Amino acid sequence: MPPLHPDQRVAVLADARNLYHTTHSLYSRNVDYTELLDTAVQDRRLVRAIAYVVRAHAPEEESFFDALDDIGFETRIKDLKTFSDGTKKADWDVGISLDAVTLAEKVDTIVICSGDGDFTRLCSHIRHEGTRVEVMSFGPSTAETLVDAADSFVDLSEQKERFLL
Structure with a gap:
């Protein structure tokens, strides 16, 4: 896999729902997305940064999207x-993967900001095709298989004061 260098082209894909539920269950706080993006890019060339969010019609969500x-x-x-049975669903696994x-x-x-183990095969596939895969998420809620499938893993919980608001 290619080493890090300033001309490296990077795409950052943030699973906001996964990050939200993780930070609220572990720390009762929110993610600092500015710090998340800056750390993901690491002075490389950002090509795309996409945050996958769910509209649940909560009061502050539009300002969060903005x-x-x-x-x-x-x-x-x-x-x-x-x-009809009252269950709710909204995940972005297929969209993020595509x-x-x-x-x-x-x-x-590709930097995947999620701890969801469903992305393990995705990481393996992308790496097999020759693209570096980095995962950033909070270690206590990150699937070990996902960590193992990535080229590198940044455990955001090791610097929670930096990555939480």
């Missing part, structure tokens, strides 16, 4: 679906 835009993320928004595979042909590194 803040992500201001930071430099494109926001992909999916509405929360409520089924974007990662598409972007992998155009960048040197």
